[in-house]
Amino acid sequence: MSKTPKYQPGEFQWSFLLPQYWGIWIGIVFLMILAILPWTLQHRLASALGNLAFKYLKSRRKTAIRNLELCFPEWTNDQVQANTRQVFIDQMIGIFETLNAWYSPEWFKGRVSIQGLEHLQNAQAGGQGVLLIGLHSTLLDAGGYLCAQYFDPDIVYRPQNNPLLDMLIYRCRASIYAHQIDHDDMRGLVRHLKNGRAIWYSPDQDFGLKQGVMAPFFGVPAATVTAHRRLLKMSKAVAIPLYFYRHGDIRNPQYSVLLQPALDNMPSDNELQDAIRINQFFEQHLRIAPTQYMWFHRRFKTRPEGYDKIYK
Template sequence: MSKKPDYKPGEFQWSFLLPQYWGIWIGIVFLMILAILPWAIQHRLATVIGNIAFNQLKSRRKTAIRNLELCFPEWTSEQVQKNTRHVFVDQMIGIFETLNAWYCPQWFKGRVSIEGLEHLQKAQAEGKGVLLLGTHSTLLDAGGYLCAQYFEPDVVYRPQNNPLLDMLIYRCRATIYANQIDHDDMRGLIRHLKNGRAIWYSPDQDYGLKQGVMAPFFGIPAATVTAHRRLIKMTKAAAVPLYFYRDGDIKDPRYHVLLEPAVDNLPSADEIDDATRVNKIIENQLRIAPTQYMWFHRRFKTRPEGYDKIY
C-alpha cells in the first residue's frame, strides 16, 4: 500500500541529493536517453524486455494466463500463451510511450484521433463534472497525453513510496494533467467534479468487498468497486466511459481515444446492477485491443463464499 508523502506533491527536497537517491537520478537520466531514441529502436527494446519479463516473472505470467483463459474461453491454449506474451510486450511498449509523452511529446503529432468527444462536451455544457470511467491500460500516462490533445483531464493518483520518485512522476504528469488528485483526497475529488472537471477514474481492479460488490466481469464473479456511484450521486457528475488504445502497424502506430455516451441512470437503486453495467462496458472496450490491458493483476482474487480460488 502506498504511503502518503509528508510534503507538498512535486516539491523538491534537498535530501533528494543524498547518496541514497543517486541510483534513482542515474535511472532517470537513463530513461530520458531512452525517450529520445527512434521509435524503431524503442519498439525493439520493448519487445526484448517484454519477452524477458514474460519468461522471468513467473507469478505475473501465471496470473495473466489464468485471467485470459477465463475471460477469453474461445481462445486455444496456444492463443492464450501468445497473447499473454503480447501483454508483457505491450506493457514494455507502454513504458516507452509514457516516456515519449513525458519527454518527447512531439512524437505523437499526427498520430492521434478521437471519437465521441461530444459526449464529454455535452455534459460540461450542462454544467456537469465528468467522471471518465477508464481502465488500467498498458499505455499508462501516454493515454492521458492522448486525451489532453482534445480536453483537459484530471487524474486520481496514488503517491509513490519513494519520495524522490513521487516528485519526479508528479512533475512529469503535471505536463499532461491539469490536476492530480490524491486517492485519499475525497473532498478534493468531489470539489473538482462539482466544478465541472473531467477526471479519469479506473473502477476495474479488485479492492475486496469493503469497497465494492460482487458483479460479473467476463461472466465471472468479481469484486467491483462502487465508490464512483457515491461520487456521481454527490456531485451529479456524468459517467462517461473512456478507452484509448494503439492501432495499426506497430512500426508506424496510431492512437485512438474513445469516449462513449454517458451511462444512463447511474447510480440506480441497485448497486449490483450498476456494477454489472460498468463491467460490461469495460469488457466491450477490452475486446478492442485485448493485450493492451494489465492482465497480470489478480482481477479475481476475491471469491464468493463457496467458490474455489482462481489463483
C-alpha cells in the same frame, strides 16, 4: 519534540541529493535518453524486455495466463500463451510511450484521433462534471496525453512509496493533467467534479468488498469497485466510459480515444446492476485490443465463502 515537515506533492526536498537516491537519479537520466531514441529502436527494446519479463516474472505470467483463460475461453492454449506474451510486450511498449509523452510529446503529432468528444463537451457545457470511467491500460500516462490533445483531463493517483519517485512522476504528469487528485482525497474529487472538471477514474481492479460487490467480469464473479456511485451522487456529475488504444502498423502506430455517451440513470438504486453495467463496458472495450490491459494483476483474487479460488 519536533514535527516531521509535510511536503506538497511534487515538491523538491534537499534530502533527494543524498547518496541513497543517486541510483534513481541515474535511472531517470537513462530513461530520458531512451525517450529520444527512434521509435523502431524503442519498439525493439520493448519487445526484448517484454519477452524477458514473460520468461522470468513467473508469478505475473501465471496470473496473466489464468486471467486470459477465464476471460477468453474461446482461445486455444497456444493463443493464450501468445497473447500473454504480448501483454508483457505491450506493457513495455507502454513504458516507452509514456516516456515519449513525458519527454518527447511531439512524437505523437499526427497519430491521434478521437470519437465521441461531443459527449464530454455537452456535459461540461451544461455545467456538469464528468467522471471518465476507464481501464488500467498498458499505455499508462500516454493515454492521458492522448486525451489532453482534445480536452483538459484530471487524474486520480496513488502516491509512490519512494518520495523521490513520487516527486518525479508527479512533475512529469503535471505536463499532462491539470490536477492530480490523491485517491484518498474524496472531498477533493467531489469538489473538482462540482467545478465541472473531467476526471479519469479506473474502478477496474480488485480492492475487496469494503467498497464493492461481486459482479460478473467476462462471466466470472469479481470484486467490483462501486465507490464511483458515491462520487456521482455527491457531485451530480455524469459518468462517461473512456477507452484509448494503439492500432495499425507497429512501425507507424496510430492511437484512438473513444468516449461513449453519458450513462443514463447512473447511479441507479441498484448497486449490483450498476457494477454489471460498468463491467460490461470494460469487456466491450477490452475486446478491441485485448493485450493492452494489465492482465498480470489478480483481477479475481477476492473469493468470499462459496466462491472457488482462481489462483493457486
